[in-house]
Amino acid sequence: MSKKALYLLGIAITIILGTYLYLKFCCNCSDKIQTDDTPKTAATAVQEPNIVPFVLNGSGIEYRTNDNFKFLKNSAILIMPVSDSLIAGIQKLKTFLTSNPKQQITITGYALSDEKNTTTFENLGLARANDVKNYFVSEGLSEKQFITKGEIIEQWKMSADTLLGPADYIFNAIDSTSTAVPDDEWSALKDKINADPLILHFNTNQSSQTLSSLEKQKITDIIKYLEHVKDASVLAVxxxxxxxxxxxxxxxxxxxxxxxxxxxxxxxxxxxxxxxQSKGPDEPIGDNNTSEGKASNRRTVITIK
Structure with missing residues (x-):
């Protein structure tokens, strides 16, 4: 075979081999890059903002902001401070309720089933609802225009260990009979509370106290009574x-x-x-000549007036 023929044959083999290698490696690489990019783009597209709006929606009032009350997991205490937009909504609510004294709001607080309830309330959701109510009252809203409830749920939107806005607000008219003279059930509860009052005992020269489960239950009874008898009050002596x-x-x-x-x-x-009130040493129930008697005298007695 001549040198010219060999030269042409070499060129043909080089072209064929180059085409084969391009199709085998470069095309597959291009396909792989396209495949890898596709799910990343799709994943970014489905992300949602991590917010739970604060919403007031009743007859004559409508307010919405993406800011909301927040609670740490296992806690019934509001995270402070709250945002300016939330305060603005509360002030709008105050104006509305002042102008509509027969309007009432049911606050339903929520807690997760795996959270621990260390409060005196029946559940952590109810404790959170009461803390929200207390904040409203601290801002000048009337306590009598709020009812609180609590629910245990399986999931709620969170940011790390913080629950975002675990509460709802339902507007309704005040039941005119709700502030009437207590019926037999509430009278019986008052008699029970005062017949066996909550008594907190203290160490010498100390005024702090860790409550027992029985004492916590008595506080729960007091709260339950006051929730339903709006003109009642508590006396701590x-x-x-x-x-x-x-x-x-x-x-x-x-x-x-x-x-x-x-x-x-x-x-x-x-x-x-x-x-x-304080009675000091004037009304002892134990013998001050014994350590046991002195311990029983260091106390606070809590009753319904």
Missing amino acids: GHSDNVGNRDSNIALGQKRADFSKSYLSKNGIDQARIET
Whole structure:
């Protein structure tokens, strides 16, 4: 074979081999790049904003903002401060309720089934609803225009360990019979509370207290009564033993009564409905000559007025 023929044959083989390699490797690479990019684009397209709007929607009022109340998981205490847009909505609600005294709002608070309830309320959702109500009251809204409920649910939108706006607000008219004289059921509950009152005992010179399950249940009964009898109030009377002078013991008894008022207000009772007094060492129930008697005298007695 001549040199010219060999030269032409080499060129033909090079073209064929180059075409084969291009089709095998470069085309597959292009397909792979296209395949890899496609799901990334689709995943980005379906992302949703992580918000739960605060919505007030009743006859005569409509307000909406993407900001909302927030709670840490397992907590019934609002995360503060709240946003300016949320405060603006609350002020609009205040104006509306002042102009419509027969309007009432049911606040339903929500909690997840795997959250722990360490409050005195039946469930964490109810505790959250009451904390929202307390915030409304602190902003000048009337406590009498709110009812609170709680529900346990399986899921709610969260940001890390924070629940976003776990509450709903339903507008309705106040039942004119709801503030009437209590029926037999509520009278019986009041008698039960006052016959076996909540008594908080304290260590010497101390006014802090860890509540037992029985004491928490008594607070739950008080809250339940006040929720239904709107003109009722609570009386917290502080007492002491006879160690020290009378004036200091009167002051110590008042500190114990004030602690009880603060505790009750954090658990859903308007402070304006709690009256405090101090009897100091004047009304002992135990023998001040014994350590056991003195311990029983260091107390706060909480009843319904």
